[in-house]
Amino acid sequence: MNGAHHHAHAGSDADMALRTQALESLLVEKGLITTDVIDAVVRTYEQDIGPLNGAKVVARAWVDPAYKQRLMADGTAAVAELGFSGAQGADIVVLENTPSVHNVVVCTLCSCYPWPVLGLPPAWYKSYAYRSRLVREPRTVLREFGLDLPENIEVRVWDSNSDIRYMVLPERPAGTEHLREDELVPLVTRDAMIGTAIVRAGGVSSAPAES
Amino acid sequence: MNGIHDMGGMHGFGPVEREANEPVFHHEWEGRAFAMRVVTPVPIPGGARNNIETMEPLRYLRSSYYEKWLHARVKGLIDSGVLTAAELQAREALYRGRPDTPVPHCEDPERVQAVLANLRKHRSPRREVDAQPRFAIGDVVRVRNLHPHGHTRLPRYVRGKRGVVTRFYGFQDVQDAQPSGAAAEPQAVYAVRFAALELWGDAAEANSTVCIDMWESYLEPLEEQSQ
Numbered sequence: 001m002n003g004a005h006h007h008a009h010a011g012s013d014a015d016m017a018l019r020t021q022a023l024e025s026l027l028v029e030k031g032l033i034t035t036d037v038i039d040a041v042v043r044t045y046e047q048d049i050g051p052l053n054g055a056k057v058v059a060r061a062w063v064d065p066a067y068k069q070r071l072m073a074d075g076t077a078a079v080a081e082l083g084f085s086g087a088q089g090a091d092i093v094v095l096e097n098t099p100s101v102h103n104v105v106v107c108t109l110c111s112c113y114p115w116p117v118l119g120l121p122p123a124w125y126k127s128y129a130y131r132s133r134l135v136r137e138p139r140t141v142l143r144e145f146g147l148d149l150p151e152n153i154e155v156r157v158w159d160s161n162s163d164i165r166y167m168v169l170p171e172r173p174a175g176t177e178h179l180r181e182d183e184l185v186p187l188v189t190r191d192a193m194i195g196t197a198i199v200r201a202g203g204v205s206s207a208p209a210e211s
Numbered sequence: 212m213n214g215i216h217d218m219g220g221m222h223g224f225g226p227v228e229r230e231a232n233e234p235v236f237h238h239e240w241e242g243r244a245f246a247m248r249v250v251t252p253v254p255i256p257g258g259a260r261n262n263i264e265t266m267e268p269l270r271y272l273r274s275s276y277y278e279k280w281l282h283a284r285v286k287g288l289i290d291s292g293v294l295t296a297a298e299l300q301a302r303e304a305l306y307r308g309r310p311d312t313p314v315p316h317c318e319d320p321e322r323v324q325a326v327l328a329n330l331r332k333h334r335s336p337r338r339e340v341d342a343q344p345r346f347a348i349g350d351v352v353r354v355r356n357l358h359p360h361g362h363t364r365l366p367r368y369v370r371g372k373r374g375v376v377t378r379f380y381g382f383q384d385v386q387d388a389q390p391s392g393a394a395a396e397p398q399a400v401y402a403v404r405f406a407a408l409e410l411w412g413d414a415a416e417a418n419s420t421v422c423i424d425m426w427e428s429y430l431e432p433l434e435e436q437s438q
C-alpha cells in the first residue's frame with residue numbers, strides 16, 4: 001500500500017473487515033439486504049461507473065457544438081443523453097476551461113464528487129491535504145500535480161458544498177483536430193475532469209500518478 | 212458545527228499524496244461497507260454526514276474514508292432501532308473466535324435489478340416553489356457570521372466574507388440541521404465567487420478565486436451592483 005491511502009486508521013483493516021462482515025451477516029439475516037445486491041453494487045462501481053463515462057461526455061462536447069451547448073446549459077440532462085445519471089449526480093454542472101479560466105473542484109467539508117460521470121473519488125481527492133489546501137493555495141497544489149499555470153490564467157476553485165456536482169470540461173488540446181470522437185475519449189483523464197490536470201494531445205498526462 | 216471536518220484553509224496536512232493505478236476499493240471490506248452504506252433501505256436519523264461530523268475529532272482524523280462511512284451506517288442502524296451495539300459486538304466476537312463461520316448468503320435477482328435501477332434514477336434537488344430569489348447575478352453579498360451547532364454546509368473560511376453572486380441554481384431543500392420538529396422551506400441556492408485576497412489576505416495566491424454554493428439564508432446584501 002502506498003500513496004494517499006495509508007492515513008492512520010482508528011481500526012486496523014482487519015478490524016474493519018471483521019465489523020463489515022458482522023454487519024453484512026446481521027443485515028442479510030434480518031432480510032434488509034441480500035448478498036447479490038452487495039456484490040452487484042461493488043461490481044457496478046468497480047467496472048461500470050467510472051471516469052470513462054465523463055471522458056465520453058467530454059469527447060462528445062469537443063466534436064459536437066450543439067451537444068456542448070446543451071451540456072453547458074443543463075449538465076444533468078446532457079450527460080443523461082449518454083446514459084449517465086443517478087446517485088451523487090442529481091444536478092451536474094459542467095465548468096468549461098478556457099484560455100483565461102482554469103476550473104478545479106474540491107469538497108472541503110467531506111468528499112462530494114460526481115459519481116455518474118467520474119465514479120468514486122480517488123484517495124487523494126478525499127485526503128485532508130487536498131481538502132484543506134486547494135481553496136487556500138490552488139496554484140501550489142496544482143504545481144504538485146505537475147500543472148504550472150501562468151498568472152494570466154485565473155484559477156477558479158469550486159468548493160462542492162451543496163447538491164450540485166461539478167465536472168470540468170477541459171480544453172481540447174491543439175493537434176487533435178484530426179481525431180474522431182472515439183479516438184479523443186482515451187485522451188481525457190479523470191484528473192483533467194477534476195481540474196488538477198489538462199488534456200495533452202499525446203495522451204500523456206501532466207500528472208505522474210494519474211490512473 | 213465548527214467541526215474537524217471543516218478543513219478548508221487549514222495548515223499542517225502536508226503534501227497531497229497520490230497513488231499510481233489506484234483501485235476503486237483498496238480492500239474487499241471497503242466495497243462491501245460502501246454498498247451497505249448506500250443501498251441498505253434504512254434512513255440514517257440526522258443524516259450520514261452528521262454522524263461523521265460528530266465523531267470524536269481525533270477518531271475522525273485517524274479514520275479512513277470508508278471507516279467513516281461504516282461508522283455512519285452502523286450508528287444509523289442503531290439509532291433507528293434496527294440493530295443494537297451488543298448484537299454487532301457479539302457477531303464480531305463470533306467471527307473473531309471462529310473465522311470459518313459462514314456469512315449468511317441470500318440472493319434475490321429482482322432486488323438487484325431494483326437497487327441498480329434506483330442507483331441510476333434521477334432525483335433533482337430543485338424544488339418548485341412560489342417565491343422569487345432575493346439576489347440576482349452580479350449582486351455583491353456578505354456571508355453571515357453563523358456558527359450553528361448542528362450540520363451546516365457553510366464552512367468557516369467564507370463566513371463574514373464578501374463575494375459576488377455568479378449563478379442561480381433554483382430553490383433547493385435546506386440541508387442544515389433544523390430544530391426538532393421544524394421544517395424549513397426550500398431556499399434559493401447560488402454560486403458565489405470570492406477573490407482569494409478577500410479570503411486569505413496577504414497569503415492569497417495571484418489571480419485566483421473560490422466559488423462556493425450558498426443557500427440564501429447564509430447571505431446578506433452588501434450593495435447592488437450590475438455586472
